[in-house]
Amino acid sequence: MSGERVIGGYVLRRVLGRGGMGEVHLASTPTGGLAAVKLIHPALAGDPAFRRRFEREVAAARRVARFCTAPVLDAGIDGEVAYLVTEYVKGPDLTRAVQDQGPLSGGNLDALAVGIATALSAIHGAGVIHRDLKPSNVLLSPLGPKVIDFGIAQLVGSDSQASQAILGTPSYMAPEQARGEPLTPATDVYAWGGVIAFAGTGRAPFGSGAPGEVLYRIVSEEPRLDGLDEGIRDLVSRALAKDPRERPTVQRLLADLLGGAQVSAASATQVVERTWTTPGPPPAAMPPGAPAAPAPGVLGPGPGGAVASGPRARRRWLWAGGGIAAVAVLAVAAALLLRGPGAESWPYEADFGSWEVGASDGGNARQDGASYELTVKDGWRLWKSATRAEPAGGVVVSAKAALAEGRGEYGVWCRGTGGDRYEFAVSGSGKVAIVKRRAGREGVVLYGPERVKTGEANRVVAECAGDGDEVKLRMWLNETLVAEAADADGPYDAGAAGVHAAPDAGATVRVRFESFALRPAQG
Template identity: 70%
Template sequence: MNEVIGGYTLRRLLGSGGMGEVHLASTPTGGLAAVKVIHPALARDPAFRRRFEREVAAARRVARFCTAPVLDAGIDGDVAYLVTEYVKGPDLARAVHDQGPLSGGNLEALAVGIATALSAIHGAGVIHRDLKPSNVLLSPLGPRVIDFGIAQLVEHDGLASQAILGTPAFMAPEQVRGEPLTPAADVFAWGGVIAFAGTGRLPFGGGAPGEVLYRITQEGPRLDGLDEGIRQVVERTLAKDPRLRPTAQQLLADLVGGTRLAAATEVVERTWTGGTATPGPRPAPPDVRLAPSGVPVASVPSKTSPAPQDRPPAMSVARKRRRWPWIAGAAAFVLAIAAAAVPALWQEPWPYEAGFGEWAVGESQGGTARQSGTGYELTVKPGWRLWKSAPRQEPEGGVIVSAKAALEKGSGEYGVWCHGSASTGDRYEFGVSSSGQVTIVKRRTGTRGRTLYGPASTQSAAVNRIVAECGESGGRVTLRMWLNERLVAEASDADAPYGPNESGVHAASAATADLRVRFDSFALRPAGQ
């Protein structure tokens, strides 16, 4: 009789590794999934259980395109398990062994697919740490990067980054030396994986692990046999100094001729799945704690990066041979990207209506964001403000943002925001308080914020429908707010007004107790539609 773990029936072993075994399994609804079963000795360790929870939270934040998304996870007795989508197809290591190296458009398509996956992984605040050919599956719809078994959140596990984890042949020099890692380590591994895929050889040779690690830190890679166009890109990613490597987004731009990432990710989903593309979740903006004076005391941490390096001309992505059926979909994606100057290829239908499945979740200093049934719940600690971004950019020319929300606990305010930026904290907030007052405030993280309207009393309800408009007109932004279908506030801003960018929901608690707000719906549409 087949073993059942967490409601999943294990059918056959797919592989094993340092953390446990991966099985093909039947889901409770009769479908197929891949179930990673953690070694019991690890699963019983409280420290590992905490790390396992972080792994699951990190994996859930990664956008689904070009990866195997997490479907479920849990602990069943002494067994910890992680369930991901089952990807049918060989891994890259096996495919190169059986059929030989890739070349031309096939290799370029693979390079773009893996770079897109890294962009999504890094965009969720995760470092993979063990990118290698056996962690790239060649599905009929294109390459999928899998196995976040040793991935860690970038911002929340800095000490763990000093451990030497990963596969020696594809480690970055700083990883070999046990230094704190950045996403640049994954970019180095990308270069090694593409070099292997295009030549059939390890870029720093084989042999004893110590010998390989020495060559990684002291010698240059062997790249003869790679097509010249992609060789230039691979050489840049294999720079010894991580500051000289491109980011995953810069790498993707090199490969597809400067196409912006948002368009690239939209096209990848439409091209590979035939469905409507929805970009994955962005990293959640920082929480803001309110000092007694009302001035926020937490701000967006500054980030520094080296000056951009000169990049070689964008590669031609003409398709050549098709003896690699697993990445035919990826090749089609590359051609679609090359034609991305035609806006219709990536324009998404409006309105956008959230199911909240792709929104950021998790606990932070200021409180907790979580999915609650079909809704989205923010629990805010006393004196803090949480604001969360929708995984969809605003349209040009003005936007209407709407949400249905209910105050379930505590006192404070809640509502929607528009024309915002998770990186700077810019946004226009439209709020309704627990005492029935409405406001429109222009905010930036680290500042008090400027009230453009209110506070003004109005009639609220147990469940409120909040609608906000950010309209563009003659160098100014027109702001209007409706509460339960009644226009309750109007303002305008001509002082360095914010432009179309991101929208979302927010909540801020009073100074004495937690506040909990549940959002049952969220929608975006162009103004005037």
């Protein structure tokens, strides 16, 4: 860990880019994955007004559904640095893709148009306006476009350095935005038209030049759309209407793009994934017989939807395979970097073969293939310990589990000694909590219960970090930070860790744990 910079528990690996608001880094997460961490200039983070805006706008951004977006996973202020954590998308932005490989056309241009409109539907559905949609804020993943930085432009004031940086690239601003008038979702529709025009022609619809010149053309002249596919040109033209009231809504965009059908964001996302093929260099630029090369520079699942065939489908699968391989290499590299002297045996990943099994007054524990099941009687709570003690200094505990039968809660725990431990729980009713359990006494709730979005099976990750006067506790559910707490009242030292389950009052519960792992905290 020597020499590495850690912000909010995220280990910064390398700079991905720089902009008006600060730097974006590739980082290792406390849960062992990768994320993009935006560090905002200290001059902004030290402003109390900015801090209030930051908290408000981040809360809104985290409500945005994941459809065709890179979701916000975490945010906070660490010392003098404000940081924002989003899903890491390993793919080029639209600007670079068009510069390197030429304009998009046909099915890919249509998929891009649907994908960005779907993202705007999700963003507007959360009560957020993007405000700064432009080609560099659209990343091209193996499954289609991902929109980033939604709502971030609102974090800065009109007189700030970051705001001036945004105004320095006005090509995709709506006329009302250029005039300083109130913004609405129609402002993002206008930007959608500009981005699609750029993607299909290789140039911004109002050209380039000094900001004042471009803004004048935006307000006073008609867009240049020659060269854009005829099938989408009329819709782009309507989106670029000077009067916001004359522009189609995002829902109208999607309906027109998809043949008049009103579809959900989930359905539109599936259309994009089935249609999209990652843009590659022209065939003439490739050696004879060579497969399509991966586009430079999303972490996520492999291609979904219907099975495709033919050269375009083959290119898509080859790209996706390369992306998955690259992710695997990065993950291995991150794991190797985390290892230090004497840490060769980490992380510990349980196969449950050596865990305690058998019946007790409170219930039963058994191994079922590669899984571990706890069945707990009414009025009881079962804790089961891993066969590996926690590392000193801090630990990350993770498990994937599901309610197999009954009603109750389950999760992981850390710093266990006797009957003392910190417990991280998710309930079948969709609530999470962090509880300090004390032998022979009632537990102390440090966080929650708070309602969150859960699935049939959930990955629970807990971090217990710090020694001495205070222990910091954080909990993730399915890679999203859902709970934070601190304990300075007789905090527990490192000890054992494991899993637990407990039924609701008047019920029994059976919980199936599919995995369990321990590793040292990153700092």
